[in-house]
Amino acid sequence: xxxxxxxxxxxxxxxxxxxxxxxxxxxxxxxxxxxxxxxxxxxxxxxxxxxxxxxxxxxxxxxxxxxxxxxxxxxxxxxxxxxxxxxxxxxxxxxxxxxxxxxxxxxxxxxxxxxxxxxxxxxxxxxxxxxxxxxxxxxxxxxxxxxxxxxxxxxxxxxxxxxxxxxxxxxxxxxxxxxxxxxxxxxxxxxxxxxxxxxxxxxxxxxxxxxxxxxxxxxxxxxxxxxxxxxxxxxxxxxxxxxxxxxxxxxxxxxxxxxxxxxxxxxxxxxxxxxxxxxxxxxxxxxxxx
Amino acid sequence: xxxxxxxxxxxxxxxxxxxxxxxxxxxxxxxxxxxxxxxxxxxxxxxxxxxxxxxxxxxxxxxxxxxxxxxxxxxxxxxxxxxxxxxxxxxxxxxxxxxxxxxxxxxxxxxxxxxxxxxxxxxxxxxxxxxxxxxxxxxxxxxxxxxxxxxxxxxxxxxxxxxxxxxxxxxxxxxxxxxxxxxxxxxxxxxxxxxxxxxxxxxxxxxxxxxxxxxxxxxxxxxxxxxxxxxxxxxxxxxxxxxxxxxxxxxxxxxxxxxxxxxxxxxxxxxxxxxxxxxxxxxxxxxxxxxxxxxxxxxxxxxxxxxxxxxxxxxxxxxxxxxxxx
Numbered sequence: 199x200x201x202x203x204x205x206x207x208x209x210x211x212x213x214x215x216x217x218x219x220x221x222x223x224x225x226x227x228x229x230x231x232x233x234x235x236x237x238x239x240x241x242x243x244x245x246x247x248x249x250x251x252x253x254x255x256x257x258x259x260x261x262x263x264x265x266x267x268x269x270x271x272x273x274x275x276x277x278x279x280x281x282x283x284x285x286x287x288x289x290x291x292x293x294x295x296x297x298x299x300x301x302x303x304x305x306x307x308x309x310x311x312x313x314x315x316x317x318x319x320x321x322x323x324x325x326x327x328x329x330x331x332x333x334x335x336x337x338x339x340x341x342x343x344x345x346x347x348x349x350x351x352x353x354x355x356x357x358x359x360x361x362x363x364x365x366x367x368x369x370x371x372x373x374x375x376x377x378x379x380x381x382x383x384x385x386x387x388x389x390x391x392x393x394x395x396x397x398x399x400x401x402x403x404x405x406x407x408x409x410x411x412x413x414x415x416x417x418x419x420x421x422x423x424x425x426x427x428x429x430x431x432x433x434x435x436x437x438x439x440x441x442x443x444x445x446x447x448x449x450x451x452x453x454x455x456x457x458x459x460x461x462x463x464x465x466x467x468x469x470x471x472x473x474x475x476x477x478x479x480x481x482x483x484x485x486x487x488x
Numbered sequence: 489x490x491x492x493x494x495x496x497x498x499x500x501x502x503x504x505x506x507x508x509x510x511x512x513x514x515x516x517x518x519x520x521x522x523x524x525x526x527x528x529x530x531x532x533x534x535x536x537x538x539x540x541x542x543x544x545x546x547x548x549x550x551x552x553x554x555x556x557x558x559x560x561x562x563x564x565x566x567x568x569x570x571x572x573x574x575x576x577x578x579x580x581x582x583x584x585x586x587x588x589x590x591x592x593x594x595x596x597x598x599x600x601x602x603x604x605x606x607x608x609x610x611x612x613x614x615x616x617x618x619x620x621x622x623x624x625x626x627x628x629x630x631x632x633x634x635x636x637x638x639x640x641x642x643x644x645x646x647x648x649x650x651x652x653x654x655x656x657x658x659x660x661x662x663x664x665x666x667x668x669x670x671x672x673x674x675x676x677x678x679x680x681x682x683x684x685x686x687x688x689x690x691x692x693x694x695x696x697x698x699x700x701x702x703x704x705x706x707x708x709x710x711x712x713x714x715x716x717x718x719x720x721x722x723x724x725x726x727x728x729x730x731x732x733x734x735x736x737x738x739x740x741x742x743x744x745x746x747x748x749x750x751x752x753x754x755x756x757x758x759x760x761x762x763x764x765x766x767x768x769x770x771x772x773x774x775x776x777x778x779x780x781x782x783x784x785x786x787x788x789x790x791x792x793x794x795x796x797x798x799x800x801x802x803x804x805x806x807x808x809x810x811x812x813x814x
Binding site: 217219220223224226227228231235238239311312313314315316317318320321322 | 540541542561562563565566568570572574575576577578580581585589590592593594595637
């Protein structure tokens with residue numbers, strides 16, 4: 199059996215020498231891999247509903263019983279129930295955790311798995327970081343959109359237009375947070391620091407984001423912490439769009455910074471700026487060869 | 489004659505105050521099966537890291553297939569394929585998807601790599617399993633798939649870092665059959681690290697690194713010839729006392745390793761009776777053999793080639809491998 203030559207006669211490699219095309223190809227491929235993983239992992243998708251359901255229906259319903267409607271009143275407008283109030287926060291929680299973890303996961307990948315294969319490929323390092331951030335952003339966004347199926351159960355009605363507006367909002371938020379995850383990952387030597395990050399970064403980001411309580415009339419120190427938390431702006435934008443749909447008083451529950459009422463657009467400017475800084479730092483750290 | 493495909497010139501790699509690789513130089517010829525041996529922590533992994541462009545050298549030069557690892561890492565990366573010690577396959581993708589992924593990140597033109605993928609999968613007997621998820625594969629199958637993947641972009645040099653570690657003897661034999669086939673059909677250069685003596689014996693040349701320096705570089709036969717004559721190993725209840733007596737009585741320098749005394753003598757057969765008579769410490773076992781690469785290794789590094797302390801990371805690796813194999 200005449201097997202044709204498996205390696206090659208001596209010649210320059212056939213790979214396209216254009217760095218840009220290689221980088222673009224790499225970004226798309228790494229993104230696609232994350233999406234493929236997500237689509238195949240049904241148990242992960244189902245499992246990811248567990249925590250939001252607990253928060254929404256047990257924590258939320260429980261507190262609603264003793265907390266009256268939030269907002270409203272002023273122009274005879276009805277307020278929102280506590281469950282309705284935290285619904286956007288829980289969507290943001292799903293985005294936050296999925297996005298940051300997808301970034302951090304490369305620590306594991308780097309030591310034991312797949313990342314090595316990528317690191318020795320003729321790809322610029324920045325393309326690997328950007329591809330991973332986009333992949334994490336996409337899966338986190340999808341996760342956030344999946345949360346919208348709870349809307350009817352908490353009495354929130356959504357229009358198609360609002361859902362369409364939520365997609366870029368969630369994507370930008372998820373991109374910023376998965377870039378944060380990547381930055382953490384490149385600074386971590388092993389998974390040992392994981393608990394530390396969970397307790398001292400993720401939980402504070404979540405609790406200080408306005409996901410669970412309105413960010414008004416807070417003590418000064420808490421006001422300061424919530425305003426420097428980038429997640430607050432993601433939560434605010436999602437809340438505007440989710441609760442704004444049914445003439446709910448999102449305005450009164452919205453985020454104000456130095457007296458300025460944030461709009462979803464302004465929120466996204468803040469989140470995007472944060473995301474750009476994160477990805478730039480992550481790329482820089484990632485490219486620094488040992 | 490043979491062309492140089494890897495050239496390492498005065499390579500230095502420092503981590504802070506610690507010098508992991510201390511000015512080593514060697515070159516590998518095209519088509520060679522080159523063995524790179526050394527105890528853990530000797531600088532072996534660091535050297536490979538530099539050669540594969542994962543680590544930046546602190547000094548010296550490394551040129552692979554005409555590309556400098558610092559000036560043109562992408563050129564080096566296109567020229568080499570790597571089989572890592574730990575599986576770097578994506579277990580949640582199929583065999584073919586893993587190859588497709590590789591083709592894309594190496595920017596291989598669409599349509600050009602598919603026939604190559606089929607040839608390679610047939611070579612490693614995985615063509616029938618191409619659409620199965622990698623997580624259903626055995627350890628040996630994964631290794632074979634990694635070899636196929638490492639060759640997909642037609643590298644000039646294939647790095648094999650402990651390619652058969654943890655595999656059963658039959659699977660190891662299979663893998664070597666593929667590698668030998670590859671060598672007869674192509675001019676590919678293989679750069680091998682191993683802990684198995686029989687694999688080291690297959691090499692055209694072997695470099696032994698210890699404490700960041702190359703302590704020997706030659707063909708297996710010539711390396712073995714360095715250990716003049718025969719090797720005698722004996723076990724006694726008090727090896728240290730026996731060693732002192734041997735040094736005093738025969739002027740030899742035995743090495744005590746793993747509860748066994750080793751000594752090198754020119755004429756083993758006639759030396760054993762003299763040794764038995766001349767030693768007051770009782771001998772439990774005694775044996776004589778022609779020098780093996782293991783003896784060369786012991787002589788040069790003071791350690792047996794398999795005598796490696798298990799580090800936390802190794803344990804973790806072993807665990808991961810178990811988990812991946814289910």
